[in-house]
Amino acid sequence: MELQERLNEVRSHIAAAERQAGKATGSVQLVAVSKTFDADQIRPAISAGQRVFGENRVQESQGKWPELKAETPDIELHLIGPLQSNKAAEAVALFDVIETIDREKIARTIADEMKRQGKTLRLYVQVNTGLEPQKAGIAPDDTADFVDFCRKELGLSVEGLMCIPPADENPGPHFALLAKLAKQAGVEKLSMGMSSDYETAVAFGATSVRVGSAIFGAR
Ligand SMILES: *Cc1c(COP(=O)(O)O)cnc(C)c1O
Numbered sequence: 001m002e003l004q005e006r007l008n009e010v011r012s013h014i015a016a017a018e019r020q021a022g023k024a025t026g027s028v029q030l031v032a033v034s035k036t037f038d039a040d041q042i043r044p045a046i047s048a049g050q051r052v053f054g055e056n057r058v059q060e061s062q063g064k065w066p067e068l069k070a071e072t073p074d075i076e077l078h079l080i081g082p083l084q085s086n087k088a089a090e091a092v093a094l095f096d097v098i099e100t101i102d103r104e105k106i107a108r109t110i111a112d113e114m115k116r117q118g119k120t121l122r123l124y125v126q127v128n129t130g131l132e133p134q135k136a137g138i139a140p141d142d143t144a145d146f147v148d149f150c151r152k153e154l155g156l157s158v159e160g161l162m163c164i165p166p167a168d169e170n171p172g173p174h175f176a177l178l179a180k181l182a183k184q185a186g187v188e189k190l191s192m193g194m195s196s197d198y199e200t201a202v203a204f205g206a207t208s209v210r211v212g213s214a215i216f217g218a219r
Helices: 003-020 039-047 058-062 065-071 085-094 104-117 140-152 172-185 198-203
Strands: 029-033 052-055 076-079 097-101 122-127 158-163 189-191 208-211
Touching: 003 029, 003 039, 003 198, 039 065, 058 065, 058 076, 058 085, 085 104, 097 104, 097 158, 104 140, 122 140, 122 172, 140 158, 140 172, 158 172, 172 189, 172 198, 189 208, 198 208
Parallel strands: 029 052, 029 208, 052 076, 076 097, 097 122, 122 158, 158 189
Antiparallel strands: none
Protein backbone atom coordinates (compact mmCIF):
# COMPACT_ATOMS: atom_id res chain seq x y z
CA MET A 1 0.00 0.00 0.00
CA GLU A 2 1.14 3.54 -0.73
CA LEU A 3 1.64 6.08 2.03
CA GLN A 4 -1.27 8.11 0.72
CA GLU A 5 -3.65 5.14 1.01
CA ARG A 6 -2.47 4.38 4.53
CA LEU A 7 -2.90 8.01 5.51
CA ASN A 8 -6.43 8.02 4.09
CA GLU A 9 -7.22 4.84 5.97
CA VAL A 10 -6.06 6.35 9.27
CA ARG A 11 -8.06 9.50 8.54
CA SER A 12 -11.23 7.50 7.88
CA HIS A 13 -10.75 5.43 11.05
CA ILE A 14 -10.40 8.64 13.04
CA ALA A 15 -13.55 10.02 11.39
CA ALA A 16 -15.47 6.84 12.29
CA ALA A 17 -14.23 7.03 15.89
CA GLU A 18 -15.24 10.71 16.04
CA ARG A 19 -18.75 9.84 14.82
CA GLN A 20 -19.05 7.04 17.36
CA ALA A 21 -17.94 9.37 20.15
CA GLY A 22 -20.38 12.07 19.04
CA LYS A 23 -17.56 14.43 18.08
CA ALA A 24 -17.46 16.73 15.08
CA THR A 25 -15.62 15.32 12.07
CA GLY A 26 -12.11 16.74 11.97
CA SER A 27 -12.12 17.71 15.64
CA VAL A 28 -9.38 15.21 16.53
CA GLN A 29 -5.97 16.29 15.29
CA LEU A 30 -3.78 13.72 13.59
CA VAL A 31 -0.11 14.08 14.51
CA ALA A 32 1.80 12.04 11.92
CA VAL A 33 4.86 10.60 13.67
CA SER A 34 7.70 10.64 11.16
CA LYS A 35 10.64 9.60 13.37
CA THR A 36 13.27 7.48 11.56
CA PHE A 37 11.88 8.50 8.13
CA ASP A 38 13.80 10.98 6.00
CA ALA A 39 12.61 14.08 4.16
CA ASP A 40 11.90 12.20 0.92
CA GLN A 41 9.71 9.71 2.76
CA ILE A 42 7.83 12.50 4.56
CA ARG A 43 7.11 14.68 1.48
CA PRO A 44 4.30 12.41 0.15
CA ALA A 45 2.42 12.92 3.42
CA ILE A 46 2.82 16.69 3.06
CA SER A 47 1.62 16.44 -0.56
CA ALA A 48 -1.43 14.55 0.72
CA GLY A 49 -2.30 17.55 2.89
CA GLN A 50 -0.86 16.41 6.22
CA ARG A 51 0.46 19.42 8.15
CA VAL A 52 1.00 18.25 11.73
CA PHE A 53 3.99 16.02 12.43
CA GLY A 54 5.63 14.51 15.50
CA GLU A 55 9.28 13.65 16.12
CA ASN A 56 10.95 12.23 19.20
CA ARG A 57 14.54 13.41 18.77
CA VAL A 58 15.72 16.99 18.46
CA GLN A 59 18.92 16.16 16.62
CA GLU A 60 17.28 13.88 14.06
CA SER A 61 14.61 16.55 13.45
CA GLN A 62 17.24 19.21 12.76
CA GLY A 63 18.45 17.11 9.86
CA LYS A 64 15.18 17.22 7.93
CA TRP A 65 12.60 19.69 9.24
CA PRO A 66 14.25 23.08 8.55
CA GLU A 67 14.19 22.16 4.86
CA LEU A 68 10.64 20.71 4.94
CA LYS A 69 9.32 23.68 6.91
CA ALA A 70 10.89 26.10 4.45
CA GLU A 71 9.08 24.32 1.61
CA THR A 72 5.71 24.29 3.44
CA PRO A 73 5.51 27.10 5.97
CA ASP A 74 2.22 26.06 7.64
CA ILE A 75 3.63 22.84 9.04
CA GLU A 76 3.20 22.33 12.78
CA LEU A 77 5.94 20.26 14.40
CA HIS A 78 5.48 18.50 17.76
CA LEU A 79 8.29 17.19 19.95
CA ILE A 80 6.95 13.96 21.49
CA GLY A 81 10.19 12.49 22.88
CA PRO A 82 12.17 13.19 26.05
CA LEU A 83 13.91 16.56 26.12
CA GLN A 84 17.30 17.27 27.71
CA SER A 85 18.18 20.77 28.89
CA ASN A 86 21.21 20.96 26.60
CA LYS A 87 18.88 20.59 23.57
CA ALA A 88 16.33 23.15 24.77
CA ALA A 89 17.53 26.02 22.57
CA GLU A 90 17.40 23.89 19.42
CA ALA A 91 14.01 22.46 20.41
CA VAL A 92 12.47 25.91 20.97
CA ALA A 93 13.90 27.13 17.66
CA LEU A 94 12.54 24.24 15.58
CA PHE A 95 9.34 22.97 17.22
CA ASP A 96 5.90 24.56 17.54
CA VAL A 97 4.61 22.31 20.31
CA ILE A 98 6.47 20.38 23.02
CA GLU A 99 4.42 17.53 24.45
CA THR A 100 6.94 16.22 26.98
CA ILE A 101 7.28 18.77 29.78
CA ASP A 102 7.62 16.57 32.87
CA ARG A 103 9.84 18.22 35.49
CA GLU A 104 10.56 21.60 37.01
CA LYS A 105 14.03 21.94 35.57
CA ILE A 106 13.02 21.42 31.93
CA ALA A 107 9.95 23.66 32.39
CA ARG A 108 12.22 26.46 33.66
CA THR A 109 14.75 25.95 30.89
CA ILE A 110 12.03 26.06 28.22
CA ALA A 111 10.51 29.19 29.78
CA ASP A 112 13.91 30.94 29.76
CA GLU A 113 14.67 29.82 26.23
CA MET A 114 11.31 31.03 24.87
CA LYS A 115 11.96 34.44 26.43
CA ARG A 116 15.44 34.55 24.95
CA GLN A 117 14.19 33.65 21.46
CA GLY A 118 10.98 35.68 21.69
CA LYS A 119 8.97 32.62 20.71
CA THR A 120 5.94 31.11 22.42
CA LEU A 121 5.44 27.37 22.08
CA ARG A 122 2.30 25.48 23.08
CA LEU A 123 3.08 22.89 25.72
CA TYR A 124 1.77 19.59 27.06
CA VAL A 125 2.70 17.95 30.32
CA GLN A 126 3.62 14.28 29.95
CA VAL A 127 2.07 12.03 32.60
CA ASN A 128 3.50 8.61 33.50
CA THR A 129 0.05 7.04 33.96
CA GLY A 130 1.51 3.57 34.55
CA LEU A 131 4.19 4.84 36.99
CA GLU A 132 6.77 2.94 34.93
CA PRO A 133 10.30 3.59 36.28
CA GLN A 134 11.92 3.65 32.82
CA LYS A 135 9.35 6.05 31.37
CA ALA A 136 9.36 9.84 31.42
CA GLY A 137 6.42 11.79 32.77
CA ILE A 138 5.14 13.29 35.98
CA ALA A 139 3.28 11.06 38.47
CA PRO A 140 -0.52 11.24 38.14
CA ASP A 141 -0.91 12.59 41.70
CA ASP A 142 1.51 15.47 41.03
CA THR A 143 -0.03 16.53 37.72
CA ALA A 144 -2.43 19.28 38.81
CA ASP A 145 0.18 20.97 41.04
CA PHE A 146 2.82 20.78 38.32
CA VAL A 147 0.49 22.32 35.71
CA ASP A 148 -0.31 25.08 38.21
CA PHE A 149 3.39 25.71 38.80
CA CYS A 150 4.13 25.89 35.05
CA ARG A 151 1.32 28.37 34.51
CA LYS A 152 1.58 30.58 37.57
CA GLU A 153 5.28 30.54 38.37
CA LEU A 154 6.67 30.33 34.85
CA GLY A 155 3.84 31.77 32.75
CA LEU A 156 3.88 28.81 30.38
CA SER A 157 0.92 28.07 28.16
CA VAL A 158 0.16 24.48 29.11
CA GLU A 159 -2.69 23.42 26.92
CA GLY A 160 -2.85 19.69 27.48
CA LEU A 161 -1.65 16.41 28.88
CA MET A 162 0.08 13.58 27.05
CA CYS A 163 0.61 9.92 27.96
CA ILE A 164 2.11 6.70 26.62
CA PRO A 165 0.38 3.79 28.36
CA PRO A 166 2.43 0.70 29.31
CA ALA A 167 2.91 -1.44 26.21
CA ASP A 168 1.56 -4.60 27.78
CA GLU A 169 -1.62 -3.19 29.31
CA ASN A 170 -5.11 -2.35 28.14
CA PRO A 171 -4.75 1.37 27.31
CA GLY A 172 -8.37 2.31 28.15
CA PRO A 173 -7.88 2.88 31.90
CA HIS A 174 -4.76 4.99 31.20
CA PHE A 175 -6.67 7.16 28.72
CA ALA A 176 -9.52 7.53 31.23
CA LEU A 177 -7.04 8.55 33.94
CA LEU A 178 -5.43 11.16 31.67
CA ALA A 179 -8.87 12.62 30.88
CA LYS A 180 -9.69 12.83 34.59
CA LEU A 181 -6.35 14.50 35.40
CA ALA A 182 -6.88 17.05 32.62
CA LYS A 183 -10.21 18.05 34.16
CA GLN A 184 -8.60 18.39 37.59
CA ALA A 185 -5.71 20.44 36.19
CA GLY A 186 -7.98 22.60 34.03
CA VAL A 187 -6.40 21.79 30.67
CA GLU A 188 -8.38 21.10 27.51
CA LYS A 189 -6.22 18.98 25.26
CA LEU A 190 -5.42 15.27 25.48
CA SER A 191 -2.63 13.80 23.34
CA MET A 192 -3.12 10.04 23.52
CA GLY A 193 -3.33 7.06 21.20
CA MET A 194 -0.80 5.59 18.75
CA SER A 195 -1.09 3.23 15.75
CA SER A 196 -2.38 0.33 17.84
CA ASP A 197 -4.94 2.20 19.93
CA TYR A 198 -5.85 5.59 18.46
CA GLU A 199 -9.51 4.70 17.95
CA THR A 200 -9.79 3.69 21.62
CA ALA A 201 -8.09 6.97 22.56
CA VAL A 202 -10.69 8.97 20.60
CA ALA A 203 -13.44 7.12 22.45
CA PHE A 204 -11.83 8.23 25.73
CA GLY A 205 -11.64 11.88 24.67
CA ALA A 206 -8.34 12.29 22.81
CA THR A 207 -8.12 15.67 21.07
CA SER A 208 -5.02 14.53 19.17
CA VAL A 209 -3.57 11.13 18.30
CA ARG A 210 0.07 10.39 17.47
CA VAL A 211 0.21 7.85 14.65
CA GLY A 212 3.48 6.68 13.10
CA SER A 213 3.79 3.15 11.70
CA ALA A 214 0.18 2.95 10.48
CA ILE A 215 1.03 5.86 8.13
CA PHE A 216 4.73 5.53 7.34
CA GLY A 217 5.12 1.76 7.70
CA ALA A 218 7.18 -0.33 10.09
CA ARG A 219 10.33 1.23 11.57
C1 LIG B 1 6.86 6.59 18.05
C2 LIG B 1 5.84 7.28 18.87
C3 LIG B 1 4.47 7.28 18.50
C4 LIG B 1 3.95 6.58 17.27
O1 LIG B 1 3.99 5.20 17.45
P1 LIG B 1 3.34 4.21 16.36
O2 LIG B 1 3.09 2.97 17.13
O3 LIG B 1 4.33 4.05 15.28
O4 LIG B 1 2.09 4.84 15.88
C5 LIG B 1 3.59 7.97 19.31
N1 LIG B 1 4.00 8.62 20.42
C6 LIG B 1 5.29 8.63 20.82
C7 LIG B 1 5.67 9.36 22.05
C8 LIG B 1 6.26 7.96 20.05
O5 LIG B 1 7.54 7.98 20.45
